[in-house]
Amino acid sequence: MTRKAPRHAEAERNDQALLEAAKKVLAVDGAHASVAAIATCAGVGIASLYRRYRSKDELFQHLCALSLDQWIQAAERGLEHDDPWEGLAHYIGACVEFSGGSLGPLAGTIAVTDEMAAKFTRSDELMRELVARAHQAGVLRPDAGTMDISLLIEQLGKSPLIEQLDRQGRTDLIGAARNARRRTIAIALDGLRSGHPQLPGTEPAPALLAGRWEHTPADQAKSPGRP
């Protein structure tokens, strides 16, 4: 094997930086994040992005797969806790923390690969186990199911305030914002414990979360206008 990798190390570093930057820019700019912004944030040229991913979509798909790995890992770590409540709380906290709602804006804009689907299934199974364990131990309110918790995570995952301060470069306030966020999460977790009055309505069907990733194949991703 002659002449293989003159600058292999730099390529690896750049790839890592690109993924990190993509996540960050996605969180801040939402679904209309541009490849130029991602490359700039990563400190690399645009070509370095396209050398590794055939298109913008492919980059985002890869990012999704990595994020799903994080969800799975958070659930596995949660199941390692002996205390069912501690385990669930760790799971929710971790998911809210890393997700940052990054994937939310992507839903529906990119096709779901087989890899993504498989990881989603695995993640779902683990979460069900976490919740069932907490239910059996009586520490999680019985009227809250996996869907309620998934939606709560999604709701808390996005942090508009931090994203905005980030955009404005107000690094002085970001610490305070993170503290505030932690308190909000704590309040929501307290609301999940046993000993509260019955929740309104019935638990949402799983189709609610599954349906949102249905890809609208490049057609009308238009605004809410009249047809």
Add this chain to the structure above:
Amino acid sequence: MTRKAPRHAEAERNDQALLEAAKKVLAVDGAHASVAAIATCAGVGIASLYRRYRSKDELFQHLCALSLDQWIQAAERGLEHDDPWEGLAHYIGACVEFSGGSLGPLAGTIAVTDEMAAKFTRSDELMRELVARAHQAGVLRPDAGTMDISLLIEQLGKSPLIEQLDRQGRTDLIGAARNARRRTIAIALDGLRSGHPQLPGTEPAPALLAGRWEHTPADQAKSPGRP
């Protein structure tokens, strides 16, 4: 007064439709909502928008003022309740419901008019009163302050799932999504009641919310890249 208003009624209706549409499109498309999308959603021509507002910013500023009126009204209604908890719960529920997080993405992108500032001050006063009353009655956990509640409202106000289903035209699932959302709000409200362990950290300073509206005057509203 001769010849005054040949089509005055239609103009009025269009103005109302425009404001409603602007709010809707802002919620769905975020800060980069286009005037074309707003006009289309309202079912009017673009010219009808620019006939009433000198610019896109002016429309958004007017929308902000109207939304602040809603916040104020929600607080006033809340204070009318005899039960302090019912009053606070009404306030939070109403704010989460109508706000829809519409104003969040606008923060920092438009200048704050005097009218907006005055209404914000008034809204703040009323909310402080609502919270103080609930604290004194002992129904609201003592370690949660106005900032915590404001941030909770902001966090719950945005509903990515509903917005997305809206965009995809999945009207069949939207009912279920609204039900799910109501449950999430109920969980958070339960977390605000008295009788929970102490929250982490200390209550955030009011500057956190004030600072976000500081207008970056048309300069670098760029993505998080290196300088």
Add this chain to the structure above:
DNA sequence: CTCAAACGGATAGATTCGCTTCGTTTGAGA
């Protein structure tokens, strides 16, 4: 009927986007 007020949509001019091409830099092997 008249005709000003209000309308909708085509259009201009500038910006932004995803992606490609190209000349330069780098560092492992000889």
Add this chain to the structure above:
DNA sequence: TCTCAAACGAAGCGAATCTATCCGTTTGAG
């Protein structure tokens, strides 16, 4: 130390959008 393919950053391309204006048409009170 020298070589040269691999990897690099950034300018450039055509298409798509965006804000705002212009203009011919429709409407309804006098």
